[in-house]
Amino acid sequence: MTAVPQVAGRELLNSPSDGISNLRFSNHSDHLLVSSWDKSVRLYDASANVLRGEFMHGGPVLDCCFHDDSSGFSASADNTVRRLVFSLGKEDILGRHDAPVRCIEYSYATGQVITGSWDKTLKCWDPRGASGQERTIVGTYAQPERIYSMSLVGNRLVVATAGRHVNVYDLRNMSQPEQRKESSLKYQTRCVRCYPNGTGYALSSVEGRIAMEFFDLSEAGQSKKYAFKCHRKSEAGRDIVYPVNAIAFHPIYGTFATGGCDGYVNVWDGNNKKRLYQYSKYPTSIAALSFSRDGRLLAVASSYTYEEGDKPHEPDAIFVRSVNEVEVKPKPKAYPNPTT
Template identity: 40%
Template structure:
């Protein structure tokens, strides 16, 4: 990874739906609408392995350094072992599965589906399904931190669960955003989360709405929403969806990728954009930081905000961040 920026070789043949870096090395897991999941070594710029689903793959995550989970339109929860080159279907939902996350603290897998349920799994058990949690609407975005699961629905409601006792939501709230939520990421300090919508807005929301104060000064993150990923030079203003949000692992800084072909880097504490990364040929469908926060993976992959048009080929860019 000595170069400042480079494209990964052998990118997916269709849209990139999600990307996750390993906690153990610079391996990058990528899911795609071409029905495949790809494992790259970004340090050597090599495609290591890939495996397939029977439908478009919408999300993926690492379980261990050599195991992944992936979900999508085939309604199956797939566990893949790269070391053994084999896969297991852990179970299913009754509609497409939008999200999957691994909860390391209790070795549980969490899936969220358009069938309006969350399912909790233990991949080590012969009967892996632990619980099915009914939701207010289709699951559109989801993330976990060390204690909580945050779920955003098609109804623009957000449910927060304590994953140590997930029988019912710890909190249920309306999002600060008025339009459909597309992406969600929990903050590294465990105090809240960021959500992005199709209407070019991001909201920072705290688990505890009572803002901490020190010497009468507000400390840390605060609830607020702001406009972004908009072309204000156009009349009328062109508004693009926020497709992906990812927090830098060593700080509260986060990246957002939008349908305007731009990546923004934000400081939510100061409520300021730090800088922009431009000149991508098409939409940014996903962003992901490596474990040190020194490199950002950027998927330049058309997300159809302009309808069916000719578009550049999908690519994944690895960029060194200062």
């Protein structure tokens, strides 16, 4: 195994045995929920480096999210949506899709669980009812293609699908998308994440690019959008491009981290269009990222994502690093000294 520098952060014990699909910090504590291709969802206390619980599913788990510190939800390739009760160590099936469930979110605004599947549908569920699809499903909404990534902010939901489609919904009226867009990036979408201030979203693709988009459709609003290159390197005169798998916004400063198949995590100041920081290289691809609720910790999933096919690779690992303010706080713009 390649030695990992200490600056990478502390490696969590009892990490998944196969690819890590996502990880998320709780909004209430330093608990971390991790989904994996090894058919498990794991609950960690990231500060104490302790595995608090493990739930096994019938297929690879493609996404997970918290409800609160006592329960959460998962999306599985066995087509099921599951509710996980941490305090009791048990789970039940909330409902099903007709194909693997790729994305899951819990909306604090509506109290609903929202799932996106490769069956080209978005579903909303009421988790308070008894288990069983007929009793918990609120609505099913057809999408133009398979769902690859989703993100929520307030009452807004952004859904990114195959074919570079992006649908923006208002959760208070799901009858049709508020906006139907095509990604401004030329190639397949990997990740979408909403800005914490609710004004727009960042979109990443397999071509080593990020697009910064805004909900405001006025000319002034759309004039702010832009895209930039990242997670690339030049070698022997060639530009080598890496997919950007993960985006995570800092909850305090609104800056954001990106993780790519190059094994690097970069931190960006989107407003000033600058890179603030680059962490030391991780053992393999960055599959997922999450900041803790106060922004003091960053969880990094170092997990090979098979972009170069089935080949020997470093073991999957989760690193939790302490975040210094200098890495994530926007730098003030420099102004020339006034003449006297």
